[in-house]
Amino acid sequence: MRNRDHNRRRKDTASLSPRAFYAAELRFRREQAGLTQAALARMLYITTAHLANLESGIRRIQPDLAAALDKVLRTDGFFVRQLGAGRAALIPAQLSDPARLAVQAQSIREWDTTFVPWLLQLGSYADAVARLQDPTLPSATGAAAPGSLLDADGSPRYAAVLTERALRRPIGSAATMAEQLRHIAALARTGRIVLQVVPLNAEPHVAGDMAFTLMNFADEQPVVAASLRDGDQVVNDPASSALAELGYTLLSAAALPPAESLDLLDATAMDHGLAGA
Incomplete structure (x- = not known):
């Protein structure tokens, strides 16, 4: 079931811009870990509003926060590796x-x-x-x-x-x-x-x-x-x-x-x- 969900997620995000993909992946990984925005924000020492803006692509991710996400969500370095996408230009929308x-x-x-x-x-x-x-x-x-x-x-x-x-x-x-x-x-x-x-x-x-x-x-x-x-x-x-x-x-x-x-x-x-x- 988990592989099927991830494959469906990849299909859903395939047409997104790099910044939008990074934001969508952050939201997906948080939900996959069973965490609310408030809970993850507390673990990262940021506000819930800041996290919500990251998940909607409004805010550009900082390198230290990407490393913290990998550690908290146990994503094996994904967010650091994809930092270029997370810091890409604003989503056109x-x-x-x-x-x-x-x-x-x-x-x-x-x-x-x-x-x-x-x-x-x-x-x-x-x-x-x-x-x-x-x-x-x-x-x-x-x-x-x-x-x-x-x-x-x-x-x-x-x-x-x-x-x-x-x-x-x-x-x-x-x-x-x-x-x-x-x-x-x-x-x-x-x-x-x-x-x-x-x-x-x-x-x-x-x-x-x-x-x-x-x-x-x-x-x-x-x-x-x-x-x-x-x-x-x-x-x-x-x-x-x-x-x-x-x-x-x-x-x-x-x-x-x-x-x-x-x-x-x-x-x-x-x-x-x-x-x-």
């Missing part, structure tokens, strides 16, 4: 889920010329953006707004450049805009984020109608999630990340310093608040 990747990032930088950047959006603002892009949506879309990620302890280092035009553009009600901008200002004051605003008179000199999120990781290639006129792209090739790095540097240079940006943000939030009164 994972690149389609930037929200999940953002949780793993060490640092994140964002730029958006039209809206408040993705990771700063509150639910009410994200709903309004979704309805603007598709007017047939109901009044409460339940749009995904991962802004709470930046509220948590241990959140990634975060910086954003946005435009004064995005601050002044009415998305949803005036109350929605005032709430959104006050939220950003509060994050900036806690030191959780670094915020810069490109003023209206500088916008012709910066990037056009686009947005991007640049995520850096401890043990992965950087990932760039870009919204372009011809659709969205999520990539992790060195050329794209280098271009995004350069773009962000130029945008930051064109923007106001953080203190002046915060003053402008406060003033604009007040304007929206008065408009909604």
Whole structure:
């Protein structure tokens, strides 16, 4: 029975990418040993969440952890021998889920010329953006707004450049805009984020109608999630990340310093608040 199960497992994993195969094999060997994720995590001195990310291919395995897996699961050196697969590039499917990747990032930088950047959006603002892009949506879309990620302890280092035009553009009600901008200002004051605003008179000199999120990781290639006129792209090739790095540097240079940006943000939030009164 055990050989039949293993043969079936080999057939099921034959078409997987190297990283996905390594992750699937880890899950299979753990289950074969009769261990829960929590039990194996305790034996490895890591968190259950860390192990779950390894089994889903989100986290890249470290050499010392691979050796520990071989010892605990008695796999005769399998995980060390296959370390190259475990440290291969991200699984393509994972690149389609930037929200999940953002949780793993060490640092994140964002730029958006039209809206408040993705990771700063509150639910009410994200709903309004979704309805603007598709007017047939109901009044409460339940749009995904991962802004709470930046509220948590241990959140990634975060910086954003946005435009004064995005601050002044009415998305949803005036109350929605005032709430959104006050939220950003509060994050900036806690030191959780670094915020810069490109003023209206500088916008012709910066990037056009686009947005991007640049995520850096401890043990992965950087990932760039870009919204372009011809659709969205999520990539992790060195050329794209280098271009995004350069773009962000130029945008930051064109923007106001953080203190002046915060003053402008406060003033604009007040304007929206008065408009909604």
